[in-house]
Amino acid sequence: MMDIKELKFDKDGLIPAVVVDAVTKKVLTVAYMNEESLKISMEKGLTCFWSRSRQELWLKGETSGNYQHIVSITADCDGDALVIVVDKEGPACHLGTDSCFSNELWHSDERAEFSLQGLYELLEGRKTDKPEGSYTTYLFEKGIDKILKKVGEECTEVIRSAKADDKAETVYELADLAYHAMVLMVEMGITVEDVHKELASRHVIDHKVKQEKMT
Numbered sequence: 001m002m003d004i005k006e007l008k009f010d011k012d013g014l015i016p017a018v019v020v021d022a023v024t025k026k027v028l029t030v031a032y033m034n035e036e037s038l039k040i041s042m043e044k045g046l047t048c049f050w051s052r053s054r055q056e057l058w059l060k061g062e063t064s065g066n067y068q069h070i071v072s073i074t075a076d077c078d079g080d081a082l083v084i085v086v087d088k089e090g091p092a093c094h095l096g097t098d099s100c101f102s103n104e105l106w107h108s109d110e111r112a113e114f115s116l117q118g119l120y121e122l123l124e125g126r127k128t129d130k131p132e133g134s135y136t137t138y139l140f141e142k143g144i145d146k147i148l149k150k151v152g153e154e155c156t157e158v159i160r161s162a163k164a165d166d167k168a169e170t171v172y173e174l175a176d177l178a179y180h181a182m183v184l185m186v187e188m189g190i191t192v193e194d195v196h197k198e199l200a201s202r203h204v205i206d207h208k209v210k211q212e213k214m215t
Contacts, residue, residue, distance in 0.1 A: 004038060008080040014050060017082040019092065021099075022071045023196045024117040028092035029100040033082065038073075045070050047084060066090035087197075116182070116192050123186045139183050147187055150180045 009015050014032040021028055031049040033041065037057055040048040044059075047068040051058040061067030068086040075082055093100040126136035139147050154177040161169035185191070 002075055002079070004035060006079055007035075007038075007075060007082075008078065009035065010080075014052070015080060015082060017047075017049065017084050019047060019068065019084050019086055021092075022085045022087050023193045024115065026099050026117070027101050028068075028086070028088065028098075038082075041070060041084075042073065047086060061089065064090065066092070068092070119179075120182055120186065120192050123182055127186055136183060139180075140187065144184075144187055147180065147184050151177070151184055154180050 007015055013034045015034075015038070017031050017033050019028045019031065020026065031047075032052060033048070034050045037048040037050045040057070040059070047060045047070060049058045049060065050056075067089045068084075069088070071085040071087060073082055073084050091097055093102075123136055126134055127140045130137045130140070139150065154173060157173040158170060158177050161173050185195070
């Protein structure tokens with residue numbers, strides 16, 4: 001475990017901190033910490049920065065309620081920059097957006113990174129914009145009963161392919177099931193973060209159960 005004393009703060013006693021969402025893996029913001037704010041962050045488990053404009057400590061969420069609960073803090077190989085993974089409450093940006101990084105300059109269609117959050121946002125767009133000819137639009141227009149029917153059908157297909165010990169087909173059907181499950185999530189207003197938090201809570205419980213069995 002690295003010690004704070006090994007970090008390389010700049011001439012102003014600051015170190016850049018890249019804040020990343022634990023669920024979506026999106027970069028939320030880039031801020032600066034001094035040794036005191038870093039110690040406060042580690043003690044409270046909440047991000048605390050040094051405001052260069054106000055020249056004072058800044059506990060994220062203290063006034064807005066948009067706290068960032070720290071999952072991990074990692075230094076780079078030179079010890080002069082930090083990555084802080086957080087579970088956030090509310091928007092990360094002072095403009096009210098999810099991330100400070102929302103002004104895209106360029107992207108590659110061929111190398112576009114897939115993510116469940118990205119798929120979720122695409123499905124949200126299908127629900128609001130309803131592009132003609134879209135299968136997703138068709139599902140939203142038909143409503144909850146149709147969506148539930150498709151989820152049930154895909155569950156059956158997963159069982160059939162797994163029972164047949166067909167790995168490739170099972171992967172294909174699992175992908176279909178995941179897609180339809182996410183359509184259901186959008187329809188019901190359930191976010192990827194909601195499911196992530198539920199799974200995380202079960203992980204903690206499972207870990208405790210394992211410990212109890214070992215004692």
